[in-house]
Amino acid sequence: MSTSTTLNDIIPGSPAIQESTKVDDVTAMLDSIEGTVGTTRVENPKMEMREVDVFYADKQAIYDVDLDVARNEVIAMIGPSGCGKSTFLRCLNRMNDTIPICRVTGSITLDGVDINTREQDPVLLRARVGMVFQKPNPFAKSIFDNVAYGPRIHGLAANRAELDEIVISSLKRAGLYDEVKSRLDAPGTSLSGGQQQRLCIARTIAVNPEVILMDEPCSALDPIATARIEELIDELRENYAIAIVTHSMQQAARVSQRTAYFHLGKLVEVGKTNDIFTNPQHDLTENYITGRFG
Amino acid sequence: MSLNTLFLIILLLSIASYVYARRRAFVNAFGQTDNKRRHSLPAHYGYLLAMWCALPALALLISWKLIEPGIISNMLSSSAPTEVKAAGETAVGLYNNEIFYLADADSISQDLPAHKTAAIQRLQSLRTASKILLTLILSGVIGLSLLLGLRHVNREPRARVIVESFIQVFLVVCASIAILTTIGIVLSVLFESLRFFQQVGFIDFITGTSWSPQTAIRSDQVGSSGSFGAIPLFTGTLLISAIALIVAVPLGLMSAIYLAEYASSRARSTIKPLLEILAGIPTVVYGFFAALTVAPAMRSFGQSIGLSVSSESALAAGVVMGIMIIPFVSSLSDDVITAVPQSMRDASFGLGATQSETIRKVVFPAALPGIVSSVLLAASRAIGETMIVVMAAGLAAKLTANPLEAVTTVTVQIVTLLTGDQEFDSAKTLAAFALGLMLFVTTLLLNVIALYTVRRYREQYE
Ligand SMILES: Nc1ncnc2c1ncn2[C@@H]1O[C@H](COP(=O)(O)OP(=O)(O)OP(=O)(O)O)[C@@H](O)[C@H]1O
Ligand SMILES: [Mg+2]
Numbered sequence: 001m002s003t004s005t006t007l008n009d010i011i012p013g014s015p016a017i018q019e020s021t022k023v024d025d026v027t028a029m030l031d032s033i034e035g036t037v038g039t040t041r042v043e044n045p046k047m048e049m050r051e052v053d054v055f056y057a058d059k060q061a062i063y064d065v066d067l068d069v070a071r072n073e074v075i076a077m078i079g080p081s082g083c084g085k086s087t088f089l090r091c092l093n094r095m096n097d098t099i100p101i102c103r104v105t106g107s108i109t110l111d112g113v114d115i116n117t118r119e120q121d122p123v124l125l126r127a128r129v130g131m132v133f134q135k136p137n138p139f140a141k142s143i144f145d146n147v148a149y150g151p152r153i154h155g156l157a158a159n160r161a162e163l164d165e166i167v168i169s170s171l172k173r174a175g176l177y178d179e180v181k182s183r184l185d186a187p188g189t190s191l192s193g194g195q196q197q198r199l200c201i202a203r204t205i206a207v208n209p210e211v212i213l214m215d216e217p218c219s220a221l222d223p224i225a226t227a228r229i230e231e232l233i234d235e236l237r238e239n240y241a242i243a244i245v246t247h248s249m250q251q252a253a254r255v256s257q258r259t260a261y262f263h264l265g266k267l268v269e270v271g272k273t274n275d276i277f278t279n280p281q282h283d284l285t286e287n288y289i290t291g292r293f294g
Numbered sequence: 295m296s297l298n299t300l301f302l303i304i305l306l307l308s309i310a311s312y313v314y315a316r317r318r319a320f321v322n323a324f325g326q327t328d329n330k331r332r333h334s335l336p337a338h339y340g341y342l343l344a345m346w347c348a349l350p351a352l353a354l355l356i357s358w359k360l361i362e363p364g365i366i367s368n369m370l371s372s373s374a375p376t377e378v379k380a381a382g383e384t385a386v387g388l389y390n391n392e393i394f395y396l397a398d399a400d401s402i403s404q405d406l407p408a409h410k411t412a413a414i415q416r417l418q419s420l421r422t423a424s425k426i427l428l429t430l431i432l433s434g435v436i437g438l439s440l441l442l443g444l445r446h447v448n449r450e451p452r453a454r455v456i457v458e459s460f461i462q463v464f465l466v467v468c469a470s471i472a473i474l475t476t477i478g479i480v481l482s483v484l485f486e487s488l489r490f491f492q493q494v495g496f497i498d499f500i501t502g503t504s505w506s507p508q509t510a511i512r513s514d515q516v517g518s519s520g521s522f523g524a525i526p527l528f529t530g531t532l533l534i535s536a537i538a539l540i541v542a543v544p545l546g547l548m549s550a551i552y553l554a555e556y557a558s559s560r561a562r563s564t565i566k567p568l569l570e571i572l573a574g575i576p577t578v579v580y581g582f583f584a585a586l587t588v589a590p591a592m593r594s595f596g597q598s599i600g601l602s603v604s605s606e607s608a609l610a611a612g613v614v615m616g617i618m619i620i621p622f623v624s625s626l627s628d629d630v631i632t633a634v635p636q637s638m639r640d641a642s643f644g645l646g647a648t649q650s651e652t653i654r655k656v657v658f659p660a661a662l663p664g665i666v667s668s669v670l671l672a673a674s675r676a677i678g679e680t681m682i683v684v685m686a687a688g689l690a691a692k693l694t695a696n697p698l699e700a701v702t703t704v705t706v707q708i709v710t711l712l713t714g715d716q717e718f719d720s721a722k723t724l725a726a727f728a729l730g731l732m733l734f735v736t737t738l739l740l741n742v743i744a745l746y747t748v749r750r751y752r753e754q755y756e
Contacts, residue, residue, distance in 0.1 A: 093644070095640070095643065095644060098639070098640070098643055100558070123646050123647070123648050124646065125646075126643065126644055126645065126646035127645070127646035130644065130645070131640075131644035133637060133640060133641065133644070135637060137635075137637040137638060137640065137641045138641075139638060139641065139642075139656055139660075140638075140659065140660050141659070149642070149645060149647075149655070150645040150646065150647075153645070153646065153647050153648075153651050153655070154646060200641070203641075203645065204644070204645070207645055207646060
């Protein structure tokens with residue numbers, strides 16, 4: 001990544017996460033955020049979100065967000081803890097449906113088709129928009145069965161040979177095959193944390209999705225495992241659109257082409273990663289990426 | 295002083311020592327000029343002194359009370375009339391028992407022989423002497439241990455460590471009491487069974503197919519031998535338990551899955567207690583429900599489709615028992631299913647699995663060990679159940695696999711063997727112990743097998 005050397009000089013470590021959560025403070029700050037700085041739209045987007053609001057019961061977590069995810073790009077979502085990044089990400093494959101009190105309004109499309117209509121089946125949607133979670137969560141099954149889980153429930157393989165083929169190629173693409181090829185029937189939970197996370201990525205790409213959502217995929221990993229996953233994300237970009245939530249500014253800078261900065265449920269600024277980190281337009285963005293949040 | 299008073303005094307003294315030692319530790323610690331950190335909290339010194347005060351005293355009290363009756367009755371026997379002594383040890387024992395009994399009775403009748411009145415008086419004076427002696431020795435022991443304890447506490451020992459290790463010892467003792475009791479029960483049942491097997495062959499017992507324990511009272515009666523083949527009882531137990539499990543496991547498991555995965559939290563908090571009420575209904579109530587409602591209903595339904603259902607049937611008892619044990623399966627399974635981490639479900643949903651696929655392929659396997667143990671618990675409950683069977687399945691020891699006939703179970707036979715006036719050394723009553731032993735071995739085997747399978751399964755997947 002050509003940007004990373006210059007960016008590392010600007011960003012002093014991870015952001016200071018000190019929320020000022022006095023109630024009048026929050027409302028005042030919320031009001032001060034008007035619209036989004038930068039271009040939220042792209043040519044020929046993979047996914048489009050328009051006027052998305054999310055509520056947990058009566059509490060609003062996302063306010064009127066417009067954002068596009070382009071094809072073959074990695075878009076990073078950054079922002080202070082609790083600002084709604086995960087909530088927003090989970091809208092994209094309707095994982096919020098699994099939370100009974102959660103309500104999503106506005107329109108979200110995948111290849112121009114609204115994903116929130118009654119006709120759209122969340123089950124099929126999640127096969128097209130895969131997700132990797134913050135904590136590696138392999139099933140208590142063998143490595144093989146972990147990867148084969150998705151293809152099996154979606155009937156992607158006609159016979160055992162095809163299934164083997166899918167599992168092996170997914171493991172290869174996730175960069176895990178060489179480490180586990182001799183013990184595919186060992187439990188997935190017996191792998192190291194970094195291997196587990198790559199197993200989860202292999203499991204996700206085994207159903208051949210079009211978009212991959214990643215919610216802080218490296219937060220439980222050491223720097224070496226993180227570097228491997230970042231490499232992997234960069235390779236995956238050739239075939240998939242990827243949206244990644246991260247708390248590490250270096251990581252956002254290294255893997256993403258565009259970056260979106262969220263604050264208290266609003267999308268404050270979005271733009272080319274390079275621009276956001278070298279020349280942020282909004283004060284809040286600047287404060288956050290220079291570690292002077294407050 | 296009576297036992298209760300002594301206990302109370304020990305308790306009060308221990309509390310006082312706790313308070314005293316704790317205070318002292320406070321004063322010492324905070325009065326120190328260099329304000330060094332103490333190894334233990336003041337309360338630990340309190341506990342330490344309280345332990346010094348209570349433990350030796352309690353040990354003395356308990357052992358005294360264990361030994362006392364033996365010594366007293368020894369002393370009584372030595373002064374028993376010579377003609378009683380001449381009649382042998384059993385007679386002396388009986389004589390002693392009578393004296394003990396008379397001494398505890400409210401009023402002593404006037405027309406007792408003089409030697410008995412004397413013996414009673416002697417017993418009473420012995421008891422008083424024992425009490426006084428105990429009180430004296432106890433005061434001495436408490437005084438001494440308090441002195442030693444104070445010296446110990448003043449030397450600022452590592453009270454925290456000592457208290458911790460005492461807690462550990464205490465817990466081990468509690469655990470061993472449970473284990474020892476179990477061993478004791480097993481041994482007593484085992485010895486009685488051995489006496490039974492001296493009269494009836496072991497092989498005959500476990501392979502015999504006919505059960506009619508009626509032994510004759512007079513030796514010239516017909517059928518005086520009785521026959522003790524336990525197979526019909528075990529097949530009866532097996533049949534009824536199997537029917538009960540066939541009812542309870544699917545219903546319980548499905549309710550558990552509904553409660554854990556589909557029901558809203560409000561529905562869950564109402565339905566779960568409602569289901570658990572089933573376990574709280576007395577089994578007698580289930581029994582007459584089975585005998586008066588279910589069995590006749592089955593009988594008339596059977597007749598209407600041309601089946602002959604006896605008025606007491608394994609089916610009626612089994613079905614009602616199954617309903618009774620539903621909560622054992624549902625409640626425990628619901629807990630283990632709920633305990634499966636949400637991240638597992640998220641992973642499955644995130645791959646596009648439906649809810650039922652997620653439950654079948656991810657949640658259920660993860661919860662399996664817990665589910666198996668809930669089923670096991672329900673099974674042992676079914677095997678041990680007596681009341682419903684007595685009332686609804688009959689007493690006929692028939693070797694049959696037909697659920698429409700009357701059968702009987704091991705537990706029911708144990709009850710009928712032991713109720714009423716019985717000699718405790720006839721084969722008939724001893725058979726109850728042999729049955730109990732076999733039942734115990736069966737449930738134990740069941741548990742071992744299930745645990746073994748669960749462990750193998752787990753090793754495979756964890
Ligand atoms: N299941 C839920 N029920 C109720 N409120 C929720 C739920 N999940 C999130 N929220 C609320 O929504 C807001 C956004 O949460 P979200 O998890 O999206 O934040 P985040 O940006 O991902 O934070 P982090 O960086 O710490 O992961 C928070 O105020 C949070 O309290
Ligand atoms: Mg989050």
